[in-house]
Amino acid sequence: MLEHAWNDTGPRFKAWLAALLLLMGIGGFCYTIQLGTGLGVTGMSRDVSWGLYIGQFTFFVGVAASAVMVVLPYYLHDVKVFGRITIVGKSLAVTAVIMCILFIVVDLGMPSRLLNIMLYPSPGSVLFWDMIVLNGYFFLNLVTGWKILEAEYTGIKAPDWVKPLVYIAIPWAFSIHTVTAFIYSGIPGRDFWLTALTAPKFLASAFATGPALLILISLALRRFTGFDAGQEAIRRLSIIVTYAMSITVFMILAEFFTAFYSQVPGHMYALKYFFTGLYGANSFVLISWVFAGLCLLALILLLNPATRRDEKWLTVACASTFVALAIEKGISFTVGGFITNPFGRVTEYWPTGIEFGVVVGIWALGAFLLSLLFSLFVTVKRRSERGLV
Amino acid sequence: MKKPFSISRRTLLKATGAAALGLIPVSPLLVRAAGKTHPKALQAKSWAMVINAKLCPPGCRICSEACHKAHNVPVMPDPRQDVKWIWQESYNASFPYESHPYPDDANAKRTYPLLCNHCENPSCVRVCPTQATFQRADGVVMMDYHRCIGCRFCMAACPYGARSFNFKDPRPHIRQINPTYPTRTTGVVEKCNFCDERLGIGQLPICVEACPAKAILFGDLSDPASPVRQALAANVTLQRKTKLGTRPKVFYIV
Amino acid sequence: MNKNRLVALGLILFVLLFTFPVLMNLGKSVAKTQPPSMLQDQKAMQELADKLGVKNIDEFRERHKKVLAEWKDSVVRDGKRIYVTKDGREIPISLQNLASQPQYCSDCHDYAGIEKPNCWTCHVEPKGGAVK
Numbered sequence: 151m152l153e154h155a156w157n158d159t160g161p162r163f164k165a166w167l168a169a170l171l172l173l174m175g176i177g178g179f180c181y182t183i184q185l186g187t188g189l190g191v192t193g194m195s196r197d198v199s200w201g202l203y204i205g206q207f208t209f210f211v212g213v214a215a216s217a218v219m220v221v222l223p224y225y226l227h228d229v230k231v232f233g234r235i236t237i238v239g240k241s242l243a244v245t246a247v248i249m250c251i252l253f254i255v256v257d258l259g260m261p262s263r264l265l266n267i268m269l270y271p272s273p274g275s276v277l278f279w280d281m282i283v284l285n286g287y288f289f290l291n292l293v294t295g296w297k298i299l300e301a302e303y304t305g306i307k308a309p310d311w312v313k314p315l316v317y318i319a320i321p322w323a324f325s326i327h328t329v330t331a332f333i334y335s336g337i338p339g340r341d342f343w344l345t346a347l348t349a350p351k352f353l354a355s356a357f358a359t360g361p362a363l364l365i366l367i368s369l370a371l372r373r374f375t376g377f378d379a380g381q382e383a384i385r386r387l388s389i390i391v392t393y394a395m396s397i398t399v400f401m402i403l404a405e406f407f408t409a410f411y412s413q414v415p416g417h418m419y420a421l422k423y424f425f426t427g428l429y430g431a432n433s434f435v436l437i438s439w440v441f442a443g444l445c446l447l448a449l450i451l452l453l454n455p456a457t458r459r460d461e462k463w464l465t466v467a468c469a470s471t472f473v474a475l476a477i478e479k480g481i482s483f484t485v486g487g488f489i490t491n492p493f494g495r496v497t498e499y500w501p502t503g504i505e506f507g508v509v510v511g512i513w514a515l516g517a518f519l520l521s522l523l524f525s526l527f528v529t530v531k532r533r534s535e536r537g538l539v
Numbered sequence: 540m541k542k543p544f545s546i547s548r549r550t551l552l553k554a555t556g557a558a559a560l561g562l563i564p565v566s567p568l569l570v571r572a573a574g575k576t577h578p579k580a581l582q583a584k585s586w587a588m589v590i591n592a593k594l595c596p597p598g599c600r601i602c603s604e605a606c607h608k609a610h611n612v613p614v615m616p617d618p619r620q621d622v623k624w625i626w627q628e629s630y631n632a633s634f635p636y637e638s639h640p641y642p643d644d645a646n647a648k649r650t651y652p653l654l655c656n657h658c659e660n661p662s663c664v665r666v667c668p669t670q671a672t673f674q675r676a677d678g679v680v681m682m683d684y685h686r687c688i689g690c691r692f693c694m695a696a697c698p699y700g701a702r703s704f705n706f707k708d709p710r711p712h713i714r715q716i717n718p719t720y721p722t723r724t725t726g727v728v729e730k731c732n733f734c735d736e737r738l739g740i741g742q743l744p745i746c747v748e749a750c751p752a753k754a755i756l757f758g759d760l761s762d763p764a765s766p767v768r769q770a771l772a773a774n775v776t777l778q779r780k781t782k783l784g785t786r787p788k789v790f791y792i793v
Numbered sequence: 794m795n796k797n798r799l800v801a802l803g804l805i806l807f808v809l810l811f812t813f814p815v816l817m818n819l820g821k822s823v824a825k826t827q828p829p830s831m832l833q834d835q836k837a838m839q840e841l842a843d844k845l846g847v848k849n850i851d852e853f854r855e856r857h858k859k860v861l862a863e864w865k866d867s868v869v870r871d872g873k874r875i876y877v878t879k880d881g882r883e884i885p886i887s888l889q890n891l892a893s894q895p896q897y898c899s900d901c902h903d904y905a906g907i908e909k910p911n912c913w914t915c916h917v918e919p920k921g922g923a924v925k
Contacts, residue, residue, distance in 0.1 A: 188725035189689075190706035195619035199694040199704060259689015259704065259726025266669040266688050277668035277692055338662050338783040339698025416636075492700035492780075493628055494635035497619060574867030575875040575883065611917075675872060683869045684915060718917040719889060739874045 151303050154533070155526035163525065170518040177511010180504045181256055189259055192505045197497035198488040200257070202481055202505050206512070207253035209359075209480040211330045212352060214246035214287065216360015218323035219390055220383075225316055231382040234531070238364055238371070238379060240295035241523035243323075247288040249516040256508050276333045283326045290319040299527055302534045327352050340487040341416035345408075351401040352479070358394035359475045361387045362468035367524075369465060377528040388464055392452040395471055399445055402478075420486035423496065428489065431496040437477055444474035579741030583759035585659070585678035586733055587788035588747075589770040592651045594754035600627065602652050605749035606731070611722040613709035622703040624731040625654040625746055633791070636780055646793070652746070652755070655680065655701040655731040656779065656787030663693035663702070672728075678760070678788065679733045689726040698783050702730045760788060829900035844891050846878035861912075864888075888916045 184191050194201045217239035223229035224236050255261050272278045294315050301308035331349035338344065365387050368379040409417035422428045424438035451457040451467035458464055485499050501509070576582075606612070606625050613622050627650035631638045634651075657680045664674050671686035672693050694702045708725045716722065720736065723729050734744035742748070747757045758765030767790070770776075776790040809816070831837050838850040845860055847853050860876075864886045867873045876884045892898055902909050 188705065188707045190617075190620055190725075194704075194706070196621050196694075196703055197619070197700070199691045254690075257690070259691070259728075260687060263669075263686070263688045266671075266686055270669045270686065272668050272670050275666050275668040275692070277666065277690060281668070333692070337666060337696040338785060339780065340695065487695065490635075492635070492698055493632035495632070573863060573877050574871050574873030574886070575877050576872070577874045580872070580874070673870070677872070679872075681869065685865055685869065716917055718919065721916040724914040735872060739868075739872050 151300060151530065154529040155522045158529045159525055167518060167521060170514045173514035174511050174518065177508050177514060180507030180511065183504055184508065191502060193500050193502045195497055197491040198485060198499040200484050201499050202501040202509055203253050203257035205481040205484040206509055207250050208330055208484060209476055210246045210249045211327055212356030212479060213360050213363060214243045214250060215323045215327040215356045217243035218320055219357050219361050222320050231380055231386060235364065235368060235379040235383045237295065237299060237527045238367060240291050241520060241527065242364065243291045244288060244295060245516050245520045245523065247284055248519065249512055250284060252512045276329060276336060280329050280333065283322065283329050287322050287326050290315055290322060294319060299530055303530045324353065327356050334487065339492065342420035342486040347401055351398065354394055354397040354401060355475045355479060358391050358398050358471055361391045362471040365468045366465065369461065371524060375528045377531065388458050391468065391471060392458065395448055395452055399449060420489045423489045424482060424486065429496050431498045433498050433500055434482065438482065441474050441477040444470040448474060577740050581738045581741055583677050584761040585759060586657065587758065587760035587767045589756040589767045589776065589790045589792060590652055591754045591792040592649055593792060594752040596752060602746035602750050602755065605745045608715065609717055609745050610720055611713050611717055613712035614714060615712055620706040622705065622709065622729065625652055627651065628653050634777060634779060637777060651791060654789065656699055656789045657733055659786035659788060660784060662696040662785055666692045666696040668692065679735055681732055681735060682729060684723050684727050687727040689728065691728060693728055698780050698785060702728050704728050829904055831900060841897060846876050846882060846884040888912060889919055893919050
C-alpha cells in the first residue's frame with residue numbers, strides 16, 4: 151500500500167518534497183552546531199531557561215490533540231460527514247506528535263541520556279507522564295489510522311480491535327494536552343503559569359488551532375489533489391473553530407481581568423511585558439499586538455456567518471487563528487513564565503538564527519511526513535472510490 | 540512457488556516483538572551500591588543554614604569565591620549564561636515578595652548571599668523526570684550529574700533562581716581547576732549541594748568555614764541544640780517566598 | 794530486469810557501507826600503540842586491582858565498569874564514600890586515587906581500541922593524564 155504515496159505523484163509534488171528535504175538538511179546542520187557547542191547557541195539564558203523549542207512543543211501537542219475534534223463527533227455521535235476528514239486529522243495527529251518529540255529532543259542538554267526517563271521512571275514528574283501519553287497517542291493514532299486506511303485499500307473491514315483503540319484515543323487526546331499544561335501549571339514561583347485556567351485554555355486553543363489547520367489543509371488538498379473532504383464537513387469544522395476561538399479569547403481576556411483588577415504585581419508582570427514592555431524590555435510588544443490583531447480579525451470573520459461561509463474569508467480567518475495561537479502558545483506563553491525572574495528583574499529572550507534553523511528543520515520534517523501521508527491516503531481513497539480494490 | 544519459510548507473518552512479528560524485549564537494559568536497575576558511610580561523616584535529619592548578612596563586610600564575596608573555587612564553578616563570559624552556586628543580591632532582589640521600596644539605610648546598602656535553599660518540600664525534585672535531582676534523607680537536595688538529561692524542568696520549577704545550566708563547555712572558563720572535585724559538562728544543570736563531599740568526610744560546608752565574619756551558620760534543623768535552631772530562636776529571621784510552600788531551609792537574620 | 798539491477802546495486806552499496814570499518818582496516822596492524830608497559834609490571838597491575846577493590850587484574854578487566862557504576866551511585870546517591878569489597882576490605886572511593894598513575898586508563902583502552910571512558914569530561918584527570 152505504501153508505494154502509492156510515491157508512485158502516483160507528479161513532478162510538482164516531488165519538487166515540494168525536495169525543497170522540504172533541503173530545509174530539513176539546514177535544520178540538521180544547525181542542530182549539529184548546537185550539539186557541538188551546547189545550548190549556548192540559542193537565545194536561552196539562566197533566567198529564561200525554556201524558549202522556542204518548548205513553546206513549539208507545546209503548540210504542536212495542541213495540534214496533535216485536536217484530531218479528537220473530528221474523531222469524537224464521527225465515532226461517538228455518528229456525524230457521518232466527518233468520514234473523509236478523520237484520516238486527515240489522524241495524519242496530522244501522528245505528524246504533530248513526531249514533531250513534539252523532536253522539539254523535546256533538540257531542547258535537551260544531554261540528548262544521549264534521553265532513555266534515562268525510561269530507565270529511571272519518576273511517576274512524580276509531569277514530564278514522565280508526558281512521555282507516556284505522547285508515545286501512547288502516537289501509537290494509537292498510527293495503528294488505528296493505518297488499519298482503517300488499509301481497510302479502505304483492501305475493501306475488507308478493519309479488525310475488531312481497532313474500534314476500542316479509536317475510542318481510547320479520544321480521552322487520550324484530551325490527556326496529552328492536559329499533561330502538557332500541567333508541566334506549566336503545577337510549579338510554584340512562575341506566576342504567569344500558576345493558574346488552573348492553563349489546562350482549559352490549552353485545550354480550547356488547541357481545539358481552535360487544529361480544526362483551523364484542518365480546514366486550511368482540506369482546502370489545499372481539494373485544490374492540489376482533488377480530494378474533497380466535503381463542504382458540510384468544512385462547514386461544521388468552521389463552527390467548531392468559531393466556538394473554540396471564542397472560548398480561547400474569553401479565557402485570555404479573563405486573565406487580563408484577574409491581573410489588572412487585583413493589581414497583584416506577579417500577575418501583571420508578564421502581561422505588561424507583552425503588551426507594553428516592562429522596565430524598558432519590550433521585544434515582545436510588536437508580536438503580542440500582532441497576536442491581538444489576528445485574534446480580533448479571526449473572531450470577526452468567524453462570528454459573522456456571511457464571512458464564515460465564504461471560503462476565501464474562511465481561509466483568512468483560519469490562517470489568522472492558526473498564526474495568532476502559534477504566537478501565543480508557540481513562544482509567548484513559555485517566555486511569559488520567566489517574566490520576571492526570581493529576583494524581580496526582566497531578562498529578555500529572542501531565538502537565535504540557529505534556533506530558528508532547527509525549528510524550521512522540524513517544521514519541514516513535519517510537512518514532509520504530512521505530505522507523504524496525504525499522498526498515501528488521497529491515492530488510496532481515490533482507488534477505493536473507483537472500485538480499484 | 541515454494542516458500543522458503545513456512546512461518547506466518549503474524550508469528551514472525553510476534554517473535555520479533557518478544558525478542559525486542561531482550562533489548563531492555565536491565566543492568567542499570569540491578570546495580571547495587573556496596574557503600575559504607577565514612578566514620579567521620581556528619582549526620583543530621585535536616586541540614587539547614589542561617590545567614591546573618593548583617594555581619595557581611597561590605598562588598599565581601601569570600602563565600603562565593605571559596606565555593607566556586609572549590610567546586611570548579613566556571614566564570615562564563617556571557618552573564619546571561621552565568622553559572623553560580625552562591626552569590627550576592629540586594630535586599631529587594633533577595634526578598635522581592637517581602638520587601639518594600641523604603642528599606643532601612645543598612646538594608647538599602649546590604650547584599651545577601653543567595654544559594655539553593657535545600658527545601659523540605661522541593662518543587663525541583665518533584666518535577667525531575669529522571670530523579671537526577673533528589674532529596675537525601677538528611678535533607679540535602681542533591682544533583683546527580685551523571686543522570687541529568689538537561690531538560691531544565693527543575694530550573695523552571697525552582698522559585699529561587701538557584702539553579703544554573705551549562706549552556707557551553709565550562710572547562711575553558713574555570714579559572715583554576717581543583718582536581719579533587721569534578722567539573723561538570725555541557726548540558727547539565729548544577730547548583731549548591733551543601734558541600735555533600737565535605738559533609739561526607741566530616742567537614743562543614745566551605746562557605747561556612749571560609750566566611751571571615753562567621754555569618755553563615757550550619758546545622759540540623761531537627762536538633763534544638765544546633766547552631767541554626769539557637770540562632771532561629773534568638774533572632775528575627777526570614778525565609779524567601781514562604782508563601783509558596785517549598786519550606787526552604789536557608790534562613791536570613793534581618 | 795531494471796528493478797533487479799537496482800536492487801543488486803542497493804545491496805552492494807549496503808554491504809560496502811556496513812563493512813566499511815573492517816575494509817578500512819584490512820591489512821593494517823591492529824595495535825595502534827605499543828602494548829601497555831603496565832601489562833608487564835605485575836606489581837602495578839595488582840596495585841590497580843587493589844585500588845578498585847577487586848582480587849586481581851583479571852577480575853579488574855571483567856568488573857571495573859560495574860564497580861565504577863557502583864562507586865558512582867554509592868557516593869552521589871547514598872552519600873557513602875567508602876566501598877566495601879566482596880571480601881570485606883574498605884576502599885575510599887576516589888577516581889583521583891584510582892587513576893593516579895599516568896598510564897592508567899588510556900594505555901589499555903587505546904591499545905584495545907575501546908572508546909575512551911567519558912568520566913574525564915567532568916572528573917579531572919590526574920596529572921600526567923589518565924586519558925591522552
